[in-house]
Amino acid sequence: MKITFIGTGNMGCKLRGNPSVLIDDLLIDIGCGTVKQLGRFDIETKSLKYIVISHYHPDHFADIGHFFVTRYSRNELDNRIKIIGPIGLEERIKGFLKITELGEELLKGVEIIELEENIEVNIDKYKIKPILLTHGRIKPSYGYIIEKDNKKIGYTCDTTVCENFEEICKNVDYLLGDVNGITTNPAHMGLNDFTEYAKKYNNCKFYAIHRGDYEERNEFVNFPEDGDVLNI
Ligand SMILES: [Zn+2]
Numbered sequence: 001m002k003i004t005f006i007g008t009g010n011m012g013c014k015l016r017g018n019p020s021v022l023i024d025d026l027l028i029d030i031g032c033g034t035v036k037q038l039g040r041f042d043i044e045t046k047s048l049k050y051i052v053i054s055h056y057h058p059d060h061f062a063d064i065g066h067f068f069v070t071r072y073s074r075n076e077l078d079n080r081i082k083i084i085g086p087i088g089l090e091e092r093i094k095g096f097l098k099i100t101e102l103g104e105e106l107l108k109g110v111e112i113i114e115l116e117e118n119i120e121v122n123i124d125k126y127k128i129k130p131i132l133l134t135h136g137r138i139k140p141s142y143g144y145i146i147e148k149d150n151k152k153i154g155y156t157c158d159t160t161v162c163e164n165f166e167e168i169c170k171n172v173d174y175l176l177g178d179v180n181g182i183t184t185n186p187a188h189m190g191l192n193d194f195t196e197y198a199k200k201y202n203n204c205k206f207y208a209i210h211r212g213d214y215e216e217r218n219e220f221v222n223f224p225e226d227g228d229v230l231n232i
């Protein structure tokens with residue numbers, strides 16, 4: 001499996017892209033600027049077969065309209081793509097098309113799949129388990145366990161410290177998580193707590209994404225940059 005870090009920044013970060021990770025042909029999160037980031041790394045939109053959405057904040061979802069227009073302008077509407085996310089996804093996508101004056105004909109070839117929390121689904125070659133996280137007053141914010149080829153990858157953007165975050169740490173080989181700042185707040189994990197989990201679950205490799213512009217580093221956590229690739 002190939003993991004490509006498309007964006008490793010948070011909303012306020014100056015240069016790095018909004019959080020987005022590509023696992024083979026499955027993209028997780030498509031916030032502002034993600035489509036251009038894919039181009040920067042020579043990843044074609046037609047190569048994506050799945051887009052998984054964690055929650056509806058703009059740094060995770062707001063490039064979806066840009067993605068649809070890009071498919072149209074590149075004559076890719078015959079390519080099939082599955083867009084997967086929390087309950088309410090179809091309504092959000094159609095609402096987004098409406099406010100940006102885009103027609104629903106852009107949804108040609110698009111299958112929308114809404115997931116209920118904690119119910120694992122098999123979608124083609126992937127097993128996908130959505131897990132409810134705690135992200136301030138935002139509901140729902142899903143973390144995911146993505147399983148393929150006997151490897152499990154956890155994605156936890158966005159979340160603060162919560163039981164379900166720890167549940168994901170226990171069950172995955174790689175954890176790609178929200179490490180927004182140095183210290184945890186009610187909406188986001190800080191490097192302080194993320195590092196403690198990395199020490200506690202040392203069979204799992206921890207990767208800090210959704211990072212602000214802080215300089216702190218330590219030996220327990222990996223700090224990928226945009227475009228970095230991890231072959232597992
Ligand atoms: Zn958020």
Ligand SMILES: [Zn+2]
Nearest residue numbers: 057059060158
């Ligand atoms: Zn975010």
